[in-house]
Amino acid sequence: MATLWARSKKMKKALMVLLTLVLAVSLFAQGGKEVSNISVISREDGSGTRGAFTEIVGLLDSNKVDQTTFDAEIANSTSVVITTVQGNKNAIGYISLGSLNDSVKAVTVNGVEATQENIVNGSYPLQRPFNIAYKTLTPVAEDFISYLFSTQGQSVISSKGYVSVPANGDYKSSMISGKLTISGSSSVYPVMEVLVEAYEALNPNVDISLQQSDSTTGMKDAISGVSDIGMASRELKSSELESGLTPKVIAIDGIAVIVNKENPVTNLTMDQIKSIYLGETKTWEF
Numbered sequence: 001m002a003t004l005w006a007r008s009k010k011m012k013k014a015l016m017v018l019l020t021l022v023l024a025v026s027l028f029a030q031g032g033k034e035v036s037n038i039s040v041i042s043r044e045d046g047s048g049t050r051g052a053f054t055e056i057v058g059l060l061d062s063n064k065v066d067q068t069t070f071d072a073e074i075a076n077s078t079s080v081v082i083t084t085v086q087g088n089k090n091a092i093g094y095i096s097l098g099s100l101n102d103s104v105k106a107v108t109v110n111g112v113e114a115t116q117e118n119i120v121n122g123s124y125p126l127q128r129p130f131n132i133a134y135k136t137l138t139p140v141a142e143d144f145i146s147y148l149f150s151t152q153g154q155s156v157i158s159s160k161g162y163v164s165v166p167a168n169g170d171y172k173s174s175m176i177s178g179k180l181t182i183s184g185s186s187s188v189y190p191v192m193e194v195l196v197e198a199y200e201a202l203n204p205n206v207d208i209s210l211q212q213s214d215s216t217t218g219m220k221d222a223i224s225g226v227s228d229i230g231m232a233s234r235e236l237k238s239s240e241l242e243s244g245l246t247p248k249v250i251a252i253d254g255i256a257v258i259v260n261k262e263n264p265v266t267n268l269t270m271d272q273i274k275s276i277y278l279g280e281t282k283t284w285e286f
Contacts, residue, residue: 036284038276041084041093042072048185048215048233049078052128053094053255057274069279077186077212082258089260090284092276094126096187096233097254098161106256108267114256119163125270126255130162130188131232133222133245140178140206141228147171147199148250156198160191163252177205184211184218184231191251192231219245 043050045066053059054066061067075081081093086103093104097114100106106114109125118124132148134141147153150171154164182192189212196208213221215232222230223243236247257273259265265284268276275281 036090038282038284039088039091040069040072040277040279041075041081041091042068042277043081043094044074044076044214046214046216047187048128049094049096049187049255051215052234053126054277056126056128056255057270057277059274059277068277071279072277076214078190079186085258085260089262091260093258094255095258096190097256099187099190100161100256100258103261104258105261105263105266106258107265109257109273110269111267114254116158116161116163116254119252119254124254126257127252128234128255129249130185130191130251130253131234131236131247131249132182132188133219133230133232133236133240133247134228135222135225135244135246138178138180138228140176140180143174143176143203144180144199144206144208144229145248147202148195149248152198153195153250156195157191157251160194162191165249165251171202173202175205176203178207180206180208180229181227182208182210182229182231183213183221183227185215185233186212187233187253188231 054068059067073084075084075093078095078099081095082099082101082104085091085093112118112124114124114126119127132145137145146168149165149168151167151169152171154167158164182196189210193210196210200206200208211227215234218227218230218232219236219240221227222245223240230245233253236245257268263284272281
């Protein structure tokens with residue numbers, strides 16, 4: 001028994017040595033680099049973040065058709081993108097800068113960090129507007145919009161990591177009462193949720209229903225009258241404007257390109273991001 005045990009131990013040791021040699025030969029053949037397949041994470045059709053990202057990065061063909069790789073895993077909200085990238089060390093995704101947290105890592109783009117300052121000075125290339133849109137305004141909707149563009153409203157926006165737009169002065173509550181429905185972009189939703197809470201605290205007789213979907217759905221809701229105000233994390237399409245919507249930019253947001261915290265990559269160029277999302281670059285090489 002002792003002899004069999006000793007032989008088994010020697011065989012296990014030899015197997016470990018062999019596996020080590022195979023790995024070493026593999027890495028040598030790859031120039032000493034570890035190669036892993038990239039897991040591409042993208043947003044769903046209708047997402048304003050996807051629409052802005054594909055246009056800025058250059059993923060649209062001459063007919064404006066999105067050429068994002070069919071191998072991409074589709075996530076239907078900002079939170080799902082974050083959770084997916086957090087759980088996959090080879091994943092890459094993109095999210096609203098204002099939703100970035102320390103569960104994932106934002107890479108620099110063209111060597112520029114995604115910050116409010118770099119969005120304002122124009123050096124960070126991935127940025128887009130946060131729009132609200134409406135057809136007609138009820139008195140409550142009009143009052144809420146006046147809050148959004150007040151000193152208080154824009155202060156909330158800035159405090160949450162977004163770039164504010166010029167304010168129209170202080171907001172003073174008239175103690176208005178009524179109901180308001182807002183729907184649309186999951187990227188705009190987090191800051192809008194805080195804005196709604198702050199507004200309702202000043203106007204306790206107002207009841208606001210805030211619904212999260214995507215930018216295209218939000219615009220359809222505003223057009224059809226399902227919602228008083230729609231939210232979009234992109235510019236409005238010509239068809240949406242022709243349907244009678246009036247857009248207003250409430251903030252400017254960056255789009256952060258995120259990877260797993262274990263991924264050693266810290267910077268990607270716009271060309272590299274484009275190549276990854278077109279499916280041309282398929283592996284990480286560390």
